[in-house]
Amino acid sequence: MPCMNAPWPCASLNPIQSPRKPACSSPAKTQKLAAMHELSLAESMVQLIEQAQQREGFRRVQVVHLELGKLACVEPRALEFAFTSASIGTCAEGATLALRYVPGEGICPGCGTRAAMPTLYEYCPACQAHPLTAVAGTQMQVRDLDVVD
Ligand SMILES: [Zn+2]
Numbered sequence: 001m002p003c004m005n006a007p008w009p010c011a012s013l014n015p016i017q018s019p020r021k022p023a024c025s026s027p028a029k030t031q032k033l034a035a036m037h038e039l040s041l042a043e044s045m046v047q048l049i050e051q052a053q054q055r056e057g058f059r060r061v062q063v064v065h066l067e068l069g070k071l072a073c074v075e076p077r078a079l080e081f082a083f084t085s086a087s088i089g090t091c092a093e094g095a096t097l098a099l100r101y102v103p104g105e106g107i108c109p110g111c112g113t114r115a116a117m118p119t120l121y122e123y124c125p126a127c128q129a130h131p132l133t134a135v136a137g138t139q140m141q142v143r144d145l146d147v148v149d
Helices: 027-056 076-086
Strands: 060-069 096-102 105-107 114-116 133-136 140-148
Touching (some): 027 076, 027 140
Parallel strands (some): 060 096
Antiparallel strands (some): 060 140, 105 114, 105 133
């Protein structure tokens, strides 16, 4: 069943905020930390899906549609791996993750310029005086679930 027809509003799935921000810039050093980060996100996803199941009583989840911000410091393969293990024994076991990427975007606190942010640390391209504050692309969010009744 496509989620568009699901009786529960997708908007009620809360954004999953990164519990902390691991440094994206040093992958070697933070690899283990990053895997733990993905594991805690995967556990939050499973909790959220189980709450949706309690509300709606579907039997199984086939596809989890995720929006993944480019600045969310989430490594997709690590997330998939973590989700596979976190979902064992739940209605989401065996579900696939369908990822849609959201580009990073920031706003300058000085001059208000909005600009693309390829990384979390970018200076304002207009005034060069302030680091941009990220306003998009920092979250991971469950958008839709394809479920089996
Ligand atoms: Zn500026």
